Amino acid sequence: MSMLNTVRRNLTFWRVVFALIMMGGLYATFLRVVYGLGASTNLNDQFPWGIWIGFDILCGVGLAAGGFTIVAVVHIFNIERYKPILRPTILTAFLGYVLVVVALMFDLGRPDRIWHPMVMWNPHSVMFEVAWCVMLYNTVLALEFAPAVCERFGWHTTNRWIKAISVPLVILGVVLSTLHQSSLGSLYLSVPSKLYPLWYTPFLPVFFYISAICVGLAMTIFEARHSCKALNRPMHMDLLGNIGRILAVLLSFYLLLRFHDLRHREVLDLLLVPRMETYLFGLEIGLTATGMAMLFFRRIRANADALYVCSLFVIFGFLTNRLNISLTGMEAASGTHYIPKWTEIMVTLSVIALGFAIFRFAAKYLPVFEEPHEEENEAIAEPVEAEELVLMR
Amino acid sequence: MARAILYDSTLCIGCKQCEEACAKRWGMPYNDKVAAEERISAHKLTTVQTFGEKFSRKLCMHCVEPTCASVCPVKALHKTEFGPVVYDEERCIGCRYCMQACPFQVPTYEWSSRTPRVKKCNMCYERQMAGKPTACTEACPAGATICGDRDELIQVARKRLAEKPADYFQRIYGIREVGGTSVFYLSAVPFEQIGLNVKVPQEPIPALTWRALSFVPDVVSAGGTLLGGIYWITHRREEVAKAEGRKGGHK
Numbered sequence: 001m002s003m004l005n006t007v008r009r010n011l012t013f014w015r016v017v018f019a020l021i022m023m024g025g026l027y028a029t030f031l032r033v034v035y036g037l038g039a040s041t042n043l044n045d046q047f048p049w050g051i052w053i054g055f056d057i058l059c060g061v062g063l064a065a066g067g068f069t070i071v072a073v074v075h076i077f078n079i080e081r082y083k084p085i086l087r088p089t090i091l092t093a094f095l096g097y098v099l100v101v102v103a104l105m106f107d108l109g110r111p112d113r114i115w116h117p118m119v120m121w122n123p124h125s126v127m128f129e130v131a132w133c134v135m136l137y138n139t140v141l142a143l144e145f146a147p148a149v150c151e152r153f154g155w156h157t158t159n160r161w162i163k164a165i166s167v168p169l170v171i172l173g174v175v176l177s178t179l180h181q182s183s184l185g186s187l188y189l190s191v192p193s194k195l196y197p198l199w200y201t202p203f204l205p206v207f208f209y210i211s212a213i214c215v216g217l218a219m220t221i222f223e224a225r226h227s228c229k230a231l232n233r234p235m236h237m238d239l240l241g242n243i244g245r246i247l248a249v250l251l252s253f254y255l256l257l258r259f260h261d262l263r264h265r266e267v268l269d270l271l272l273v274p275r276m277e278t279y280l281f282g283l284e285i286g287l288t289a290t291g292m293a294m295l296f297f298r299r300i301r302a303n304a305d306a307l308y309v310c311s312l313f314v315i316f317g318f319l320t321n322r323l324n325i326s327l328t329g330m331e332a333a334s335g336t337h338y339i340p341k342w343t344e345i346m347v348t349l350s351v352i353a354l355g356f357a358i359f360r361f362a363a364k365y366l367p368v369f370e371e372p373h374e375e376e377n378e379a380i381a382e383p384v385e386a387e388e389l390v391l392m393r
Numbered sequence: 394m395a396r397a398i399l400y401d402s403t404l405c406i407g408c409k410q411c412e413e414a415c416a417k418r419w420g421m422p423y424n425d426k427v428a429a430e431e432r433i434s435a436h437k438l439t440t441v442q443t444f445g446e447k448f449s450r451k452l453c454m455h456c457v458e459p460t461c462a463s464v465c466p467v468k469a470l471h472k473t474e475f476g477p478v479v480y481d482e483e484r485c486i487g488c489r490y491c492m493q494a495c496p497f498q499v500p501t502y503e504w505s506s507r508t509p510r511v512k513k514c515n516m517c518y519e520r521q522m523a524g525k526p527t528a529c530t531e532a533c534p535a536g537a538t539i540c541g542d543r544d545e546l547i548q549v550a551r552k553r554l555a556e557k558p559a560d561y562f563q564r565i566y567g568i569r570e571v572g573g574t575s576v577f578y579l580s581a582v583p584f585e586q587i588g589l590n591v592k593v594p595q596e597p598i599p600a601l602t603w604r605a606l607s608f609v610p611d612v613v614s615a616g617g618t619l620l621g622g623i624y625w626i627t628h629r630r631e632e633v634a635k636a637e638g639r640k641g642g643h644k
Binding site for chain 2: 033036037038043044045048049075076077078108109110113114120121123124126127128129131167171172174175178179182187189190191192193194202205334
């Protein structure tokens with residue numbers, strides 16, 4: 001009984017926090033709409049992109065990368081064991097991308113013209129490519145999540161149609177994700193004289209792609225933990241531990257590539273220069289490397305709390321990376337100093353809070369966490385050999 | 394015949410007539426307060442900057458291969474054959490990628506407007522099309538800013554360097570910078586001493602992003618094939634299982 005009370009008190013606390021954030025967000029929205037970007041942000045001609053791009057979009061898209069990663073694992077590599085975490089991951093990705101578009105509406109000077117890239121083409125622009133990918137991938141994610149809605153309302157015909165195109169849909173989703181996750185890095189290829197050389201490299205798109213997959217996996221662990229706690233479900237520790245193992249390998253690969261990149265560009269000595277960029281670079285690599293190192297220990301991977309801490313290290317390492325590239329790494333060349341205005345922070349917090357709220361709502365009313373019924377399951381009875389084969393690659 | 398501007402810092406007297414003429418041509422207010430600003434902004438598209446006893450001007454460089462035009466997702470900016478890089482405010486969505494990407498920090502934004510536009514010098518496109526010089530050229534009493542054919546202006550600049558070697562730092566800013574610009578600078582001192590960015594790449598920046606973008610068809614075709622192939626392989630075991638009469642398989 002006392003536990004129930006604690007839960008109830010917690011819920012109320014979070015509801016109050018949520019309400020406060022949303023109220024602040026609404027007021028910030030009012031300021032943005034009525035008084036424009038100048039009054040609602042600390043952006044200026046020297047520093048035109050702030051946290052709405054650097055955090056809401058760059059980090060948001062990356063954190064939603066679990067969607068295409070787990071979809072590829074389950075549907076392309078046919079590792080059926082991961083099916084229980086498929087739907088929550090797709091839902092998170094879908095919400096993530098929708099919220100990225102919401103944030104973009106705040107950041108665009110003319111949000112009423114957000115549709116322009118559909119009819120006014122510039123194939124030479126990375127931003128144009130990203131716009132199309134995000135637009136198409138949002139559609140793919142909506143269709144990938146649609147079965148949950150169809151099952152809930154008994155729309156079996158629609159469900160069958162979506163299932164019929166599921167294979168090309170899944171492949172399209174992975175291809176689109178590969179394109180725009182890397183292209184968010186390509187956006188910064190156009191600032192060779194502005195981005196600090198610890199981060200500016202021709203391999204930005206490659207690094208953005210690999211780190212997105214890593215943080216997607218870390219987010220899967222992070223979400224599993226939170227949704228299991230909130231909805232009082234058991235955690236799939238075997239699955240999550242294995243994800244941790246894959247993550248450890250990918251992160252080592254990623255960090256080694258980052259090191260080799262610095263070496264080949266002959267900028268390793270920059271690491272000895274005592275300035276802000278060096279420390280923040282150290283923080284980014286340190287967080288990521290700590291997460292990676294921890295994940296190599298079986299005991300850590302098998303422990304729900306420790307595994308969760310690992311995912312936090314990886315996530316924060318990722319966030320530091322994206323913010324370094326979009327904000328701190330750009331500051332020195334801009335000749336100005338940028339600290340986000342409270343309105344920028346408030347909008348960002350509201351967008352995140354909104355994401356949490358919609359996720360909870362959807363998880364409550366839609367079959368997100370339920371195991372799909374046998375007849376809907378495309379699985380075979382004994383997929384064990386196939387799994388092991390694929391895992392060994 | 395592409396148009397260009399040559400600014401000779403050694404001739405400039407810092408009178409700011411170019412600023413006033415520019416403001417007038419755009420219909421922007423110009424007063425002592427605006428004159429005192431040494432930074433370009435949405436209400437001041439060119440400015441004279443003071444570096445000790447030297448002067449310099451800041452305005453759009455009208456790159457031969459402009460970064461702003463290549464990064465704009467909706468082609469709101471483009472390089473005309475005539476030389477100027479021009480902006481179409483009807484297309485602009487306000488993503489400000491042009492501002493972020495411009496190596497010279499030129500495009501500015503109407504931050505306080507509810508329907509903001511990007512603002513930058515367009516080398517008096519319509520004036521030059523009508524055969525007139527740019528407003529700043531016309532206003533300059535010292536001949537420090539002149540406009541004309543790009544190739545001819547390079548010849549003029551080279552001649553000045555050769556005729557008065559002692560008066561000039563022996564280089565023309567704008568020939569190699571980002572693969573070439575349509576605004577050239579001559580100076581008595583190294584260019585960084587009059588506020589010019591000498592760290593910009595010596596190759597066109599659009600090539601850097603295009604190198605990555607050109608892989609898009611590769612990713613789509615090769616990636617799609619690879620993923621489809623993996624799907625085919627991993628799901629083949631189900632077919633085998635089905636053929637061997639084991640339980641399960643596709644419905």
